Amino acid sequence: MRWAVLVGGTGSNLLAMLQADVPVSLVISHRREVPALAIAAHHKIVAHVLDAKAIRDRERYDEELRNLLTAHQIEAIAMAGYMRWLTEKTVKAYRGRVVNVHPSLLPAFPGLHAVDQAYRHGVRWTGVTIHFVDEGQDTGPIIMQMPVPIRPGESLESLEAKIHAAEHRLYPEIVWALERGWIHMSSGGEVLWDLSQKEVESWMHGLYSV
Numbered sequence: 001m002r003w004a005v006l007v008g009g010t011g012s013n014l015l016a017m018l019q020a021d022v023p024v025s026l027v028i029s030h031r032r033e034v035p036a037l038a039i040a041a042h043h044k045i046v047a048h049v050l051d052a053k054a055i056r057d058r059e060r061y062d063e064e065l066r067n068l069l070t071a072h073q074i075e076a077i078a079m080a081g082y083m084r085w086l087t088e089k090t091v092k093a094y095r096g097r098v099v100n101v102h103p104s105l106l107p108a109f110p111g112l113h114a115v116d117q118a119y120r121h122g123v124r125w126t127g128v129t130i131h132f133v134d135e136g137q138d139t140g141p142i143i144m145q146m147p148v149p150i151r152p153g154e155s156l157e158s159l160e161a162k163i164h165a166a167e168h169r170l171y172p173e174i175v176w177a178l179e180r181g182w183i184h185m186s187s188g189g190e191v192l193w194d195l196s197q198k199e200v201e202s203w204m205h206g207l208y209s210v
């Protein structure tokens with residue numbers, strides 16, 4: 001499949017995908033001059049900036065986004081540090097083919113600053129969620145999660161580093177599983193696995209044995 005990665009910041013998840021040989025055909029950033037764009041350039045991936053500050057109207061912004069995706073014949077989308085909600089029209093056009101990474105165990109701590117929210121709440125486990133994107137905010141069907149413990153006395157910086165490491169491990173694996181057709185979203189929003197229980201177990205065993 002031809003993948004687009006939507007970015008807006010450091011691009012560490014984009015880098016993890018490129019290092020895992022995910023077939024990324026296009027990178028789109030909603031911000032100018034972010035490190036993610038330098039990563040795309042370094043890997044010779046076509047990259048576009050759709051400056052959210054220049055196009056204020058959400059519908060018009062997403063229309064340009066869809067035009068770019070269509071022009072590059074994009075079939076699937078991974079959001080990684082893209083701090084914008086897709087409009088209903090975009091979600092509809094790519095339903096079941098857009099995924100996002102969120103730095104908490106959803107449905108806990110949706111929205112901004114999720115690592116900080118979990119840390120301040122005092123939970124002992126948080127983690128990373130990969131989910132299909134729907135019209136809501138961090139509400140789409142959950143594909144897979146990776147738990148991360150918060151040790152007593154641990155610093156926020158240490159937790160952030162562990163969350164990022166978990167993202168970089170989990171996200172490329174899930175994108176590859178989608179690429180291989182192992183995972184689908186039904187029209188009713190159910191996550192379906194095209195693998196036997198034994199295959200799922202062995203795949204997950206590999207995923208969690210770090």
Ligand code: GRF
Nearest residue numbers: 009010011012013081101103
């Ligand atoms: C990640 O922590 C992701 O969970 C959140 O935004 C961050 C993006 O980081 N949605 P990066 O740009 O991939 O380094």
